[in-house]
Amino acid sequence: xxxxxxxxxxxxxxxxxxxxxxxxxxxxxxxxxxxxxxxxxxxxxxxxxxxxxxxxxxxxxxxxxxxxxxxxxxxxxxxxxxxxxxxxxxxxxxx
Amino acid sequence: xxxxxxxxxxxxxxxxxxxxxxxxxxxxxxxxxxxxxxxxxxxxxxxxxxxxxxxxxxxxxxxxxxxxxxxxxxxxxxxxxxxxxxxxxxxxxxxxxxxxxxxxxxxxxxxxxxxxxxxxxxxxxxxxxxxxxxxxxxxxxxxxxxxxxxxxxxxxxxxxxxxxxxxxxxxxxxxxxxxxxxxxxxxxxxxxxxxxxxxxxxxxxxxxxxxxxxxxxxxxxxxxxxxxxxxxxxxxxxxxxxxxxxxxxxxxxxxxxxxxxxxxxxxxxxxxxxxxxxxxxxxxxxxxxxxxxxxxxxxxxxxxxxxxxxxxxxxxxxxxxxxxxxxxxxxxxxxxxxxxxxxxxxxxxxxxxxxxxxxxxxxxxxxxxxxxxxxxxxx
Numbered sequence: 001x002x003x004x005x006x007x008x009x010x011x012x013x014x015x016x017x018x019x020x021x022x023x024x025x026x027x028x029x030x031x032x033x034x035x036x037x038x039x040x041x042x043x044x045x046x047x048x049x050x051x052x053x054x055x056x057x058x059x060x061x062x063x064x065x066x067x068x069x070x071x072x073x074x075x076x077x078x079x080x081x082x083x084x085x086x087x088x089x090x091x092x093x094x095x
Numbered sequence: 096x097x098x099x100x101x102x103x104x105x106x107x108x109x110x111x112x113x114x115x116x117x118x119x120x121x122x123x124x125x126x127x128x129x130x131x132x133x134x135x136x137x138x139x140x141x142x143x144x145x146x147x148x149x150x151x152x153x154x155x156x157x158x159x160x161x162x163x164x165x166x167x168x169x170x171x172x173x174x175x176x177x178x179x180x181x182x183x184x185x186x187x188x189x190x191x192x193x194x195x196x197x198x199x200x201x202x203x204x205x206x207x208x209x210x211x212x213x214x215x216x217x218x219x220x221x222x223x224x225x226x227x228x229x230x231x232x233x234x235x236x237x238x239x240x241x242x243x244x245x246x247x248x249x250x251x252x253x254x255x256x257x258x259x260x261x262x263x264x265x266x267x268x269x270x271x272x273x274x275x276x277x278x279x280x281x282x283x284x285x286x287x288x289x290x291x292x293x294x295x296x297x298x299x300x301x302x303x304x305x306x307x308x309x310x311x312x313x314x315x316x317x318x319x320x321x322x323x324x325x326x327x328x329x330x331x332x333x334x335x336x337x338x339x340x341x342x343x344x345x346x347x348x349x350x351x352x353x354x355x356x357x358x359x360x361x362x363x364x365x366x367x368x369x370x371x372x373x374x375x376x377x378x379x380x381x382x383x384x385x386x387x388x389x390x391x392x393x394x395x396x397x398x399x400x401x402x403x404x405x406x407x408x409x410x411x412x413x414x415x416x417x418x419x420x421x422x423x424x425x426x427x428x429x430x431x432x433x434x435x436x437x438x439x440x441x442x443x444x445x446x447x448x449x450x451x452x453x454x455x456x457x458x459x460x461x462x463x464x465x466x467x468x469x470x471x472x473x474x
Contacts, residue, residue, distance in 0.1 A: 040270060042230075042270065042271045042272035042274055042275070043270040043272060045230055045272060047272060047273075048228065048229075048230050048273055049229055049230065049327055049331075050463075050466060050470065052273070052274075054470055072274065073274060073324050074268050074270075074272075074274040077274055078270075078271070
């Protein structure tokens with residue numbers, strides 16, 4: 001029976017989508033499968049000033065969530081989990 | 096779509112150009128030597144040090160396009176492009192972020208002096224190992240009794256040897272990469288701040304540049320610009336103004352250069368003809384005009400987008416690349432048109448080439464601007 005996706009399911013889906021984008025675009029496909037939800041993206045330099053703007057454009061175009069300038073912070077971009085949480089908040093805001 | 100300047104813009108441009116020609120139109124001191132206090136005061140007297148600062152602090156209250164137009168007049172009327180660059184960098188890379196992000200207390204302390212030109216400001220971002228890649232910055236801002244303690248070295252800061260105030264950037268969250276940077280306005284008199292000797296450079300000699308060291312330099316929290324971690328965003332904001340408006344000065348330089356080339360091609364005779372009768376020369380001049388006018392349109396549009404509060408990153412990058420590459424190409428063509436005399440320093444043509452080359456590098460290299468343009472195209 002069809003049911004509306006729960007917040008948990010939404011979060012999982014967004015998080016997988018973002019992980020996939022980061023793997024494909026910033027980690028050469030991540031052949032060893034090293035990217036985790038809590039991999040420190042900023043600390044390890046996976047995200048920098050150039051590609052973070054690409055990620056934000058991806059979030060805007062593919063997930064329909066506008067990341068506001070004040071949201072571009074270390075707390076929101078520390079790892080995949082933080083990014084997904086920020087996007088989920090954006091989805092709830094739009095709903 | 097309206098491509099005309101308004102009457103007010105025309106009058107302002109003509110007024111600034113006339114004053115610049117009158118007060119700064121002679122090469123005195125000769126281009127290549129750091130600006131004098133008298134030159135800086137003259138520029139300030141015309142209002143150039145505060146064009147886009149709020150009127151309540153003595154500034155001109157202009158937006159980005161009008162600021163660029165005034166800098167164009169400055170570039171056209173003043174043969175010392177290094178001085179023009181020094182004033183524009185002071186205003187755009189330093190006073191603009193102080194205007195938009197400083198605490199009320201620091202705005203009160205600094206903006207009036209920055210607008211009047213009493214204070215000279217320098218932007219200190221670049222480090223030995225951090226040019227385009229801001230995540231490699233190593234200067235730190237740790238917690239101190241009154242706020243922060245800055246420690247580190249900046250390897251290239253325009254205006255540094257003459258500066259009264261530094262706008263600088265340091266790491267406050269080492270685990271946060273480019274989002275762990277924080278911006279500060281630091282008066283040069285704070286203990287622990289020391290600026291090095293002016294570098295010998297290829298061009299823009301009127302603008303002294305040097306290293307800056309910060310050693311256990313205590314900076315009260317009031318001198319922080321914006322919030323912790325906003326350093327990159329603040330820097331990008333100041334760079335949008337600099338990449339947009341500062342390059343207006345190069346349009347002015349190119350206008351002056353173009354007029355000289357046309358005049359020379361009409362007067363100089365070889366083989367019984369004006370050299371402008373030869374297509375090799377006339378088409379070179381046509382190509383110069385095409386580069387200049389297309390760069391101008393991109394620059395005006397980029398500044399207009401800033402003023403409209405619209406997305407401008409890609410447009411500003413296009414403008415920056417177009418103006419700087421036009422300046423280099425046109426300057427090389429000008430040397431060729433003037434031939435042997437263009438090669439001589441006294442003619443005042445060759446130094447335009449040396450002043451143009453740094454435009455490919457400062458405010459974000461051509462390489463990085465193309466990266467921004469490609470990214471915006473979806474690559």
